[in-house]
Amino acid sequence: MADSKPFPALDGDPETAETLLRAVFGIVMDEAVRKGTSASEKVCEWKEPEELKQLLDLELRDQGESQEQILERCRAVIRYSVKTGHPRFFNQLFSGLDAHALAGRVITESLNTSQYTYEIAPVFVLMEEEVLKTLRALVGWRSGDGCHYSIKKGAAFLGLGTDSVRVVKADERGKMVPKDLERQIKMAEAEGAVPFLVSATSGTTVLGAFDPLEAIADVCQRHGLWLHVDAAWGGSVLLSQTHRHLLDGIQRADSVAWNPHKLLAAGLQCSALLLRDTSNLLKHCHGSQASYLFQQDKFYDVALDTGDKVVQCGRRVDCLKLWLMWKAQGGQGLERRVNRAFALAQYLVEEVKKREGFELVMEPEFVNVCFWFVPPSLRGKQESPDYSQRLYKVAPVLKERMVKEGSMMIGYQPHGTRGNFFRMVVANPALTRTDMDFLLNELERLGQDL
């Protein structure tokens, strides 16, 4: 350290950084926001993995690159990425680009902080508390606790073993059968097991089914079991006075998981785990009192340092995007979105029924519309012995064609005893009947030779 002068700024002067960011914002605006949500542009630009690797030139080298090269890389990343905000992206339980939510996400990224202490996240600690309070009120609880959510594949991961999980029967619409739940609990107890948790679902992934929560809560109450409701997909229906009856009984749950990044399009990830408990259970479970972070001699109320309640330590800020969108739309605006999604799904169902070549898997109760496309060569051949086998091969072929053309994306899957069928998800708040009509027309076009 012979040199006593300050180091020069290594990473470019502030002006260069600003120029770069302004240029990137412009590219994002043009390519991801405007073109990415325009029905006249492709939803995806399919490339085989090896070709895409070459186009992207992914290798990380010793030498840095010029600003011009970097901007070209930004354009390429957007060009070859799937446009999940596109009105023809029906592929997942999330879709659409809400400008307020994106604004919240960009601000979040520019502030780059961790949710763990009031010290470094004063706005977001208070904001998350308010957002969670609002979600809990929609569930029907006046108090309680919550933290954002990161638990999946739980039984295996927690060391309980997958054998400890018993699958309860569902009816033909995918809804849990409470009588079978009670039967399985009694059987488990008779075998010396100790049941402790029932996990019900409000809005299943494929069929969009809602379990009958009141009847399930009755069973849980009789047996003293914790009732968890996975409302990741269906939770947002609580915003709708018209449709929230689908979740009647959810207020009797002990815990609820709810992902506003799905139906509300808040942006990945925005996941809440809500607890009815008011005894600070999360802190008792997960607290480890790291003294370098959660000093007890701070000059403010350290109960605001909520980071010790969660399993991870550092945690992203996920509340601003939902909060800002909610402020802009109001609860009423979000309710209209939910109602509108239901209405559009119903419109699609009616169209499917009207058209030759489409067969509904079942009447939906949510915004998942499941159906088969029956190509011309299979129409009227229902009695043929290989009908099902041939029908189930249609979806993968059409999926390949639509992705390679970039005209739309919709998911398919087998489910139970049923072979591959399409699952249309009406989640993008910008959808109109035109997009529903397009979906059916496009399947007809893509499958006319099958």
Add this chain to the structure above:
Amino acid sequence: MADSKPFPALDGDPETAETLLRAVFGIVMDEAVRKGTSASEKVCEWKEPEELKQLLDLELRDQGESQEQILERCRAVIRYSVKTGHPRFFNQLFSGLDAHALAGRVITESLNTSQYTYEIAPVFVLMEEEVLKTLRALVGWRSGDGCHYSIKKGAAFLGLGTDSVRVVKADERGKMVPKDLERQIKMAEAEGAVPFLVSATSGTTVLGAFDPLEAIADVCQRHGLWLHVDAAWGGSVLLSQTHRHLLDGIQRADSVAWNPHKLLAAGLQCSALLLRDTSNLLKHCHGSQASYLFQQDKFYDVALDTGDKVVQCGRRVDCLKLWLMWKAQGGQGLERRVNRAFALAQYLVEEVKKREGFELVMEPEFVNVCFWFVPPSLRGKQESPDYSQRLYKVAPVLKERMVKEGSMMIGYQPHGTRGNFFRMVVANPALTRTDMDFLLNELERLGQDL
């Protein structure tokens, strides 16, 4: 559904959305990027929680708000947030605002996809593979596997119980003592326990200590134990030819955790779990083959659908910010950053030694510089019986003063038998000697009456 016309676009026309986003980008540019990284602005704007709640008007209501109101809310969120990119934010293991990394984060948010399938994240599946390959090569492995990382407080969470964790002795510099490790393994085996994993650390949180990995790997090899290295903080030192010897032996680990969001300032979160294993262990552990997502009859190589390897399902894209920054800086640029952080930390150490009123906790081997500020009234009183007790009360007082003035933020904590001391973290790539001098001058100014 009497109305057969398309719904009108509910959430404003595209032009309104664009106007909003352009305005928000401008606010982010001015308030978060320019002012947020300017030494002439405050690092934080302290408000008591109750006052801040009122200023932010957090309540979520039924009615939506005008664009003007929303933009004012965006400004308020930034105004009252801590500026972690500020050159006087020394509070955490992350600091600084890298323009390329932020550009990558904004693009990521605008594309809003999930990392789980090639189908919806073609660019990012390939990019993450390349980034992880590069990180593994720096560890010293030619092949292996990796996924981003979300496991903490592991023993309790995994159901092993905290009693199953044995803490190995560290020397006075915080480095694990391999002899004690071997002694504890033998003791555990003698008690009938089955040790299976040793977790060593490269760069501890407070002292920045590096465990002696070669000697620890020898012990693990003798006893057939899995060696995990938590290099969340210190992993980035592998980029420096000058300093990577601190991690000698890491290539013998079975798994390594590394957070480029810390020293490399990639942005929260960017965490990698790297595995030497090449047998697809993650898939065997976590795979659950959800048929609605990981269809086996897809038209491309489904080995690219990596989502089933991780504990969670939906997963954010965390690779682009690091990839874009690496492309712009090159490995050389990142190496200079690491070397520069070491050099600045060393400069600070020399200054601390020169100045009256500062006492080094120990010679650092990394960029954590731990020291006490001894206020005027305590200087020369080391022999006084209440010296330590009074000294340890200094840091919380100075912390309150600096936060309320908004002049800087630096963390303090007790550690082992030592009472509260400051932990200076030299992580922000924009730091200069001026900022080191400022730190010491400011502590003197804030503590002159103590």
